[in-house]
Amino acid sequence: xxxxxxxxxxxxxxxxxxxxxxxxxxxxxxxxxxxxxxxxxxxxxxxxxxxxxxxxxxxxxxxxxxxxxxxxxxxxxxxxxxxxxxxxxxxxxxxxxxxxxxxxxxxxxxxxxxxxxxxxxxxxxxxxxxxxxxxxxxxxxxxxxxxxxxxxxxxxxxxxxxxxxxxxxxxxxxxxxxxxxxxxxxxxxxxxxxxxxxxxxxxxxxxxxxxxxxxxxxxxxxxxxxxxxxxxxxxxxxxxxxxxxxxxxxxxxxxxxxxxxxxxxxxxxxxxxxxxxxxxxxxxxxxxxxxxxxxxxxxxxxxxxxxxxxxxxxxxxxxxxxxxxxxxxxxxxxxxxxxxxxxxxxxxxxxxxxxxxxxxx
Amino acid sequence: xxxxxxxxxxxxxxxxxxxxxxxxxxxxxxxxxxxxxxxxxxxxxxxxxxxxxxxxxxxxxxxxxxxxxxxxxxxxxxxxxxxxxxxxxxxxxxxxxxxxxxxxxxxxxxxxxxxxxxxxxxxxxxxxxxxxxxxxxxxxxxxxxxxxxxxxxxxxxxxxxxxxxxxxxxxxxxxxxxxxxxxxxxxxxxxxxxxxxxxxxxxxxxxxxxxxxxxxxxxxxxxxxxxxxxxxxxxxxxxxxxxxxxxxxxxxxxxxxxxxxxxxxxxxxxxxxxxxxxxxxxxxxxxxxxxxxxxxxxxxxxxxxxxxxxxxxxxxxxxxxxxxxxxxxxxxxxxxxxxxxxxxxxxxxxxxxxxxxxxxxxxxxxxxxxxxxxxxxxxxxxxxxxxxxxxxxxxxxxxxxxxxxxxxxxxxxxxxxxxxxxxxxxxxxxxxxxxxxxxxxxxxxxxxxxxxxxxxxxxxxxxxxxxxxxxxxxxxxxxxxxxxxxxxxxxxxxxxxxxxxxxxxxxxxxxxxxxxxxxxxxxxxxxxxxxxxxxxxxxxxxxxxxxxxxxxxxxxxxxx
Numbered sequence: 017x018x019x020x021x022x023x024x025x026x027x028x029x030x031x032x033x034x035x036x037x038x039x040x041x042x043x044x045x046x047x048x049x050x051x052x053x054x055x056x057x058x059x060x061x062x063x064x065x066x067x068x069x070x071x072x073x074x075x076x077x078x079x080x081x082x083x084x085x086x087x088x089x090x091x092x093x094x095x096x097x098x099x100x101x102x103x104x105x106x107x108x109x110x111x112x113x114x115x116x117x118x119x120x121x122x123x124x125x126x127x128x129x130x131x132x133x134x135x136x137x138x139x140x141x142x143x144x145x146x147x148x149x150x151x152x153x154x155x156x157x158x159x160x161x162x163x164x165x166x167x168x169x170x171x172x173x174x175x176x177x178x179x180x181x182x183x184x185x186x187x188x189x190x191x192x193x194x195x196x197x198x199x200x201x202x203x204x205x206x207x208x209x210x211x212x213x214x215x216x217x218x219x220x221x222x223x224x225x226x227x228x229x230x231x232x233x234x235x236x237x238x239x240x241x242x243x244x245x246x247x248x249x250x251x252x253x254x255x256x257x258x259x260x261x262x263x264x265x266x267x268x269x270x271x272x273x274x275x276x277x278x279x280x281x282x283x284x285x286x287x288x289x290x291x292x293x294x295x296x297x298x299x300x301x302x303x304x305x306x307x308x309x310x311x312x313x314x315x316x317x318x319x320x321x322x323x324x325x326x327x328x329x330x331x332x333x334x335x336x337x338x339x340x341x342x343x344x345x346x347x348x349x350x351x352x353x354x355x356x357x358x359x360x361x362x363x364x365x366x367x368x369x370x371x372x373x374x375x376x377x
Numbered sequence: 378x379x380x381x382x383x384x385x386x387x388x389x390x391x392x393x394x395x396x397x398x399x400x401x402x403x404x405x406x407x408x409x410x411x412x413x414x415x416x417x418x419x420x421x422x423x424x425x426x427x428x429x430x431x432x433x434x435x436x437x438x439x440x441x442x443x444x445x446x447x448x449x450x451x452x453x454x455x456x457x458x459x460x461x462x463x464x465x466x467x468x469x470x471x472x473x474x475x476x477x478x479x480x481x482x483x484x485x486x487x488x489x490x491x492x493x494x495x496x497x498x499x500x501x502x503x504x505x506x507x508x509x510x511x512x513x514x515x516x517x518x519x520x521x522x523x524x525x526x527x528x529x530x531x532x533x534x535x536x537x538x539x540x541x542x543x544x545x546x547x548x549x550x551x552x553x554x555x556x557x558x559x560x561x562x563x564x565x566x567x568x569x570x571x572x573x574x575x576x577x578x579x580x581x582x583x584x585x586x587x588x589x590x591x592x593x594x595x596x597x598x599x600x601x602x603x604x605x606x607x608x609x610x611x612x613x614x615x616x617x618x619x620x621x622x623x624x625x626x627x628x629x630x631x632x633x634x635x636x637x638x639x640x641x642x643x644x645x646x647x648x649x650x651x652x653x654x655x656x657x658x659x660x661x662x663x664x665x666x667x668x669x670x671x672x673x674x675x676x677x678x679x680x681x682x683x684x685x686x687x688x689x690x691x692x693x694x695x696x697x698x699x700x701x702x703x704x705x706x707x708x709x710x711x712x713x714x715x716x717x718x719x720x721x722x723x724x725x726x727x728x729x730x731x732x733x734x735x736x737x738x739x740x741x742x743x744x745x746x747x748x749x750x751x752x753x754x755x756x757x758x759x760x761x762x763x764x765x766x767x768x769x770x771x772x773x774x775x776x777x778x779x780x781x782x783x784x785x786x787x788x789x790x791x792x793x794x795x796x797x798x799x800x801x802x803x804x805x806x807x808x809x810x811x812x813x814x815x816x817x818x819x820x821x822x823x824x825x826x827x828x829x830x831x832x833x834x835x836x837x838x839x840x841x842x843x844x845x846x847x848x849x850x851x852x853x854x855x856x857x858x859x860x861x862x863x864x865x866x867x868x869x870x871x872x873x874x875x876x877x878x879x880x881x882x883x884x885x886x887x888x889x890x891x892x893x894x895x896x897x898x899x900x901x902x903x904x905x906x907x908x909x910x911x912x913x914x915x916x917x918x919x920x921x922x923x924x925x926x927x928x929x930x931x932x933x934x935x936x937x
Contacts (some may be wrong), residue, residue: 020828020895020896022826022895023828023830023831023895024663025659025660025663025826025895026821026822026824026826026827026828026831026895027821027822027824027831028659028662028663028670028711028820028821028824029663029670030669030670031575031576031670031820031821032575032817033669033670034613047855047857048855048857048858064613066613066614066698066700068614068698071614077809077860077861078807078809081852082807082851082852082853082861082864083852083853083854083855083859083861085853085857085858085859085860086860087416088581089412089416089417089418089580089581089582090416090418090420090421090580090581091580091581091614091616092421092614092616092617092694092698093693093694093697094420094421094506094508094509094690095412095415095416095417095418095420095421095580096415096416097412097413097416111697113697135551135857135858136857136858137858139858141551142413146413150520154517154520155475155476155517155518155520155521156474156475156476156514156517158474158476163467163470163471164467164470164471164473164474165470166470167469167470167473167474167479167486167487168473168474168485169484169485169486170481170485171481171483171485172480172481172482172483172485175478175481178478182478182503182510182513183506183509184513185415185420185509186415186513215476218476218478220476
C-alpha cells in the first residue's frame with residue numbers, strides 16, 4: 017500500500033452536522049377500495065431545521081409507518097410528483113419549508129389533492145388530469161416532417177409570450193383548487209388550458225385557428241369562473257388564469273378578421289360575444305340582450321320571472337333606450353384600430369427554409 | 378401477456394427519444410416506467426445541452442470531440458465521442474422543430490453559453506431549466522406518436538431465455554400485480570444511481586435499477602468507479618445549482634473571500650472541468666477554509682437583472698433550500714454525487730452483448746464521458762444515443778420477422794414468489810436503515826478522494842449490507858401503491874451498483890478524471906488506460922478490462 021499523508025481528505029468532517037427540530041403533522045390516511053374509511057393520524061418526527069413537508073413525510077414513512085403512500089421524486093420542485101393539500105390548499109410538498117409552522121406552533125394537516133380520485137393516502141389518480149392535457153393536442157404543429165437543417169428564427173420577445181406557460185410542471189396543484197372543475201368535472205381546467213396557450217402563443221405553431229375553435233367549445237375557456245385560485249396555488253408562477261384570458265383575447269383577435277361566430281359556439285363563448293357586439297354597436301353593454309343571445313330565446317323565456325324580479329328592484333335598464341356612448345364614432349375608430357392588428361398566424365416565425373441562405377447552409 | 382416489438386424501460390430523455398424513433402420507424406413500441414414520464418430526472422437538468430452549432434462564435438464538431446476526449450481524461454471511446462459530437466447539431470435542430478423552447482439570441486437563433494472545459498460557447502439552453510423543457514417536449518412527441526406507456530410500472534427483472542432478452546417483468550405500482558412484457562428488443566433507459574451517496578443531486582428515483590437489471594442478466598457494467606461529483610450542490614438536500622451560474626460569470630470563494638480556483642486552474646478558473654473544481658472545493662473545506670462545510674458560490678456581482686433572466690431557477694432553489702437570495706449573498710455549496718459516467722456496456726448503437734438488449738442515457742456507458750463528463754454532454758448523449766438505440770432496435774425488430782420473444786410462465790411465478798417473500802416477511806431490517814448506512818459509507822469512503830484503506834473498508838461494508846439486505850421487512854403488506862415494496866427492490870439495485878463501483882475503484886491504482894486516489898495520484902496510461910468491466914458471477918462482482926478506442930487523439934497531460 018502506498019504511503020500517504022493526507023488520508024484526512026477522504027472524509028468531509030461535519031458533513032452530517034445539522035440542527036434538528038420536532039415537527040408534528042396530521043396526515044389523512046385512506047386505504048383504497050379495500051378500506052374506504054378516511055381517517056387522520058398525527059405523527060411527530062425529528063428532522064433538520066431546513067426540512068420541507070416532503071422530508072417530514074419521509075421521516076414518518078421511515079420511522080413510523082412504512083405503509084404511508086405519497087409520490088415523490090426530484091425533491092426540487094421540478095418533477096411535479098408531490099402535489100398534495102397542506103391545510104386545505106394544494107402545494108408541492110418538496111417546496112414547503114416546515115420551520116415557520118414549527119415556530120408558530122401550528123400542526124399542519126396534510127391531505128391528497130382535490131378534484132381527482134384518491135388512490136391511497138396522499139396519492140391521487142392523475143389519469144383524468146392527463147386525459148385533459150391530451151385533449152388540447154399538446155404538441156407543436158409545424159407540418160414539417162423532413163429532418164431540419166437549421167432552427168426556426170424566433171425573436172426573444174416573440175418567445176417571451178409563452179415564457180410563463182412553458183414553466184408548467186404538470187403537478188396538478190391548479191386543478192386541485194379549481195372551482196369550475198368542482199362544478200363541471202369535464203371542464204378542461206387550468207393546467208390543460210395553460211398548455212394549450214403554450215402552443216397558441218408559439219409563433220412556430222400553424223394550428224392556431226383549429227386550436228381556438230376547439231377551446232371555445234363545451235367545457236372550454238369560457239367555463240372558467242375567474243376565481244384566480246389556480247394562479248394563487250401554482251408553485252411555478254405559470255398563472256393559468258392569465259393563460260385562459262390570453263386564449264380569450266386570441267380568440268377575438270383571430271375572429272375579428274373572419275367573423276367571431278365560426279369560433280365561438282359554446283354558451284360561455286356566446287356570452288362573451290354579446291359583450292363584443294354590443295360594445296361595437298353603442299360603446300356599452302346592452303344587458304337586455306345578454307340573456308337571450310347567450311342561452312337562446314327559449315331559454316330566455318324561462319328567465320322571465322327572474323327578469324321581472326330584477327325589474328321590480330330597478331335593476332333592468334329600459335330595453336327600448338339602451339345606453340349609448342356620447343361619441344360612437346370614437347368607439348368605431350377604436351374598433352378599427354383593433355381590427356388593424358395582425359392576427360398571430362400572420363406574424364409567424366421565419367421558416368428555416370427562408371433563412372437558410374442567410375445562415376449559409 | 379403483453380407483447381411489443383420494442384419495449385423501452387425508463388421514460389426520461391433517452392427513453393422517450395428512443396421510443397419516438399422506434400415508433401417513427403414503424404414498429405410497435407411501449408414504454409415501461411416507474412414514474413410518469415414527465416417526472417423523470419432528466420427534467421431536473423438545468424444548464425444545457427452541447428452541440429457545435431457555431432451560433433455564438435466559430436465552433437466545430439471536431440473541437441467538441443477534442444474537448445470531450447480531453448475532458449474524459451482519455452478514457453472515453455473516441456469513435457463514440459465523434460458520433461455524438463457530429464450528430465449533435467442535427468439532433469438539436471430536430472428538438473427545436475419538435476417545439477423545444479430554447480433561449481434565443483437577438484437574431485432569433487439559438488443562444489449558446491460557455492460551459493466548463495469547452496473551447497467555445499457551445500451549450501444550447503433554456504434559461505436554467507433546459508431538462509424541464511426537453512422532458513416536456515419529448516413527452517409531447519410521445520403523445521403525438523401515440524406510444525403506449527405503462528406508467529408507474531416497476532421493472533423487476535429482465536428475462537433472458539436461450540441467451541436472448543425476451544422482455545421484462547414489471548410490477549404495476551398503482552394496482553399491484555406482476556406483468557410479463559415480452560419484447561423482441563428491450564432498451565434500458567433508467568438513468569443513474571446517485572442515491573447510493575448521502576450528498577447527491579439525484580432524485581429519489583435514481584437507484585441503479587437498470588444497471589442492476591442488466592448486470593443480473595449477464596451484461597457487464599463498465600467504468601462504474603467513475604462517479605462524477607458536481608461542484609455546486611446545496612448542503613441541505615443536495616440540490617444542484619447549475620454550472621450555468623459559473624458560465625454566466627459566477628465566482629467560487631472560500632471563507633477568506635479568495636477565488637481558490639486560481640491555483641488548480643489559473644486559466645479556466647471556475648470553468649475548469651467538474652472533477653477539478655470538486656477536488657479544489659473538497660480540499661478547501663477539509664482544510665478548514667470552508668463555511669459550515671461548504672464553499673461560497675458568489676453571483677452578487679452579476680446583478681439582479683442577469684440573475685433573474687438567466688438563472689431564475691437557481692435563484693428559486695437557493696431561496697427555497699438554502700434560505701439565501703443569490704442577488705444579495707453567496708450560496709453555500711459543496712460537491713455532491715451527480716452523474717454515473719459508467720454503466721451498462723454498450724456499443725455505439727446502444728447494443729449490449731446480450732441479443733435483444735440495448736441501453737441508452739445515464740444507465741449506459743458507450744463511453745462518451747470516460748473518466749469525467751463535461752457539463753452539457755449528458756443531455757446530448759440521451760438524445761443522440763437514445764435516438765440511435767431506438768433506430769437500431771426498430772431495424773432489428775423489422776428484420777427479425779421470425780423472432781418471437783417468449784417469457785416462460787415459470788419465470789413469472791418465480792418472480793412473484795420473490796416479491797411475495799418481501800411482502801410477507803415479518804423479520805429483518807427496514808430498507809431505509811440499510812439505505813442510509815450505504816449512503817454515508819459511500820460518501821465517506823468512496824467520495825471525491827479515495828485511498829486503498831478507505832475503499833477496503835467501503836467494500837467490506839457494502840458486502841455486509843448486501844448480506845443484511847437478504848432479510849428485509851416492510852410495513853406495507855398491501856398491493857396498492859406500495860412504495861415500501863419499491864424501496865426494498867431499489868435497495869438491492871443500489872447495493873449491487875455500489876459493489877461494482879467500489880470493486881472497480883479499489884482495483885484502479887491511478888488517478889483519472891473523477892477517480893482520484895490519494896495513494897496513486899498520477900494518471901497511469903501504461904497500466905490503466907482501459908475500461909473496467911464488472912460482471913455478475915453468482916451474485917458476486919468479477920473484474921475484467923477492455924481497451925479504450927483511440928482514433929485521432931493520443932493522451933496528453935490534462936490541464937485547464
